[in-house]
Amino acid sequence: MPRDLPSSLAAELSALLGPAGWRTDEAVRRAHGEDDSRQWAMPDAVALPQDAAQVAAMVRACRALRVPIVARGAGTGTAAGAVPFDGGVVVSFARMARIVSISPDDRVAVVEPGVINGDLQQALAPHGLFWPPDPSSFERCTVGGNLATNAGGPRAVKYGATRDSVLGLVAVTGAGEIVRCGGPWTKNSTGFDLTRLIVGSEGTLALIVEATLRLVPRPAQQATLRAFYRDAGAAADAVSRLMRQPQGPAMLEFIDARAINLLRRNGSDLPEAGAMLMIEADGDEDTLPLALTALGAAAEGDGLLSLDVALDGLARDRLWAARRALSPALRSIAPGKINEDVVVPVSRIPTLVAGVEALAQRARLPIVSFGHAGNGNLHVNILYHPDDADESARAQAALPQLFDLVLALGGTLSGEHGIGTAKRDYMTRAFDVPTLAAMRAVKAALDPDGILNPGKVLPAA
């Protein structure tokens, strides 16, 4: 339930941030209250600070009156992490969107949080470098949002997710203090690693105002293998083989039998199969053929039905088109979709897929699984009609069963989307009481009055 801001605070923040940095008109507030979870709540105001000092002053002012602050990137999150359920101030970093510096010799970029992921990649390309995180929303999502959720993407299997790709931060704690941790080095044993603690904390520990990012040399060429298998077990065995040899894949995506059938029904020319892997290799004109040979050999084995290779851009696009057609195809079955980015040990993928199939039958709902197999990070999509009360109830009821299955397999709730409020109430299943208590203690250490993104990530004690 949004509440009104104290007028003294509104006046103080309006003076601090100026008319372009302090917006209380309803249209702006309304537009800053939702994210891709399709949940929504009305903030009392939207702040658009321009520098770290403004952020720190704002946090101090809000803290004095216990007013919530919810950090927001581009609102592409799927776990409601940016939705201001308790009202208060939504902080947009749209005016802190500078690429501060790119240092090719140190393979480091310093950026403000509002930079769009895709814009950063474009700026890096002329230097022959890239930043590993490549969420599917890269054209819209911000680096700040990537940092908040520890975002990943297909490339993470070779190059790491966001937390693996951040070297340092400047951040404002819930106490309104500016902390500076890490820096432009890839090795650091100097004090506690606040950087990786704050990354993935979804705006609950500190507001990131600057990040030093680890950059990676860009391979000259890519090629794609597409492999069809008899069943998920045969595909998972191939995943283990692909990951166990030194020439690892640059991407390794899994698509289950239901997804293949769905694409076939929607006009795709995929063959009948129990599972499909998309395997990307990268390198140069000398190394790429060797990588393809090694990956192709690892893809072969019991249960392989067929293996295609695509060397040039057009052929690769054709292979990847089926993968890209999946999300629209899901909507053709049912308008409602609960997409959970669960993680299991790679060797447990077949058991997960079998368990999801059993769950689909019990729930009498289609459930489609695909995603980042090399990381054991599958997107499990429960499809339903939101207007059908019974289907909606069955979809919701399937969710705790899915998480129980994942946790029983030694997995966890989220590989790249984060917890927000969407998975918050399952945290008590993923962690025992002492571990959640330790997380709450860390939260209290950096945000003593609990004003940063209240109610997110951690369930009430």
Next chain:
Amino acid sequence: MPRDLPSSLAAELSALLGPAGWRTDEAVRRAHGEDDSRQWAMPDAVALPQDAAQVAAMVRACRALRVPIVARGAGTGTAAGAVPFDGGVVVSFARMARIVSISPDDRVAVVEPGVINGDLQQALAPHGLFWPPDPSSFERCTVGGNLATNAGGPRAVKYGATRDSVLGLVAVTGAGEIVRCGGPWTKNSTGFDLTRLIVGSEGTLALIVEATLRLVPRPAQQATLRAFYRDAGAAADAVSRLMRQPQGPAMLEFIDARAINLLRRNGSDLPEAGAMLMIEADGDEDTLPLALTALGAAAEGDGLLSLDVALDGLARDRLWAARRALSPALRSIAPGKINEDVVVPVSRIPTLVAGVEALAQRARLPIVSFGHAGNGNLHVNILYHPDDADESARAQAALPQLFDLVLALGGTLSGEHGIGTAKRDYMTRAFDVPTLAAMRAVKAALDPDGILNPGKVLPAA
């Protein structure tokens, strides 16, 4: 100043741990009071627990009486992190040294902290896997010590240091609670990253009782390039070139002019040069020649004097022999050595080397720099005669000047050894007041009574 343990506590812990797990005889205590910093203090007792429950019970008992607990691996640390300056109980993990499991399909091992790094590598070799951290003490040091200091080694340039190589932990906080964080997955956006917070905290936040380690496929072959340069600037330019291309080196070690001259005087057949790089490539019989070609091309450039290649084991041993002869050679100049593992951005290596040379002239002491150039992590060795009071004083006086130089170059205090007490008092130069306050708050959150390794890492407020 060690103090006596309360007799009630001694009785309780003796009963808990049994005669083999609770040692108060002077010889045992004496042997557990020093590390490779060559500092020493007498603990009041040595505990050798056998499982997590014993560790938790011990911490609770000590906490009730505010008795310090100092975790200890093999005592190979160089920053006095394991020295019990305040007395209390030293905890050895020598009886928690099991490799719990190796899962080749998940590329994961679960180990207890007392496992010797080299023993783990031997157990992994038949699976074609290794664990990246390779400190020079690998034959003696423990995984627990590697975790505590975020240890590195030459291989970190390609495969990451300890923090990059840990997926999950079971640890006992200073409150005596067992926390379980992370797990056998390479992607995780589920709650706060306590794993990487505890790694590198040198036993000040929690006692690690089990770790889930990320394993890497072992390349079949290695080859070595050795390049001599006119000066450190030319070598640093080569380091940037080597690191900016996709086929990165598996090791990339720098040796400065003083070290080269020292080795030459000691009978090595090295040519005269301003700097030397040791560049390791790895791969298989097809990819290794390509990696060597790419690295060789990147090593070439203005200032390159000569380039050797060693393909087979014997030739490689010959090239690396000079690097290995360095530490003994340093002792031939002077028996005293202050070895600081500072870090700077790679592009600042020449400025660091020039600054160290100027510092050596001001201090009238030999200072020799070498180390992990690809990470900007150089070992700066200040050489002196400990029996010469004037030399000792000049060596000590050079230390703050070295750290000021490193920090002015945008670097930091330690890349792999940790802070302990050796660098603790320089932490106020490396971090501002709010950042140190945030670290202290996190310490208080996990170790509310400050019993875990008191006085280490963080200077008094």
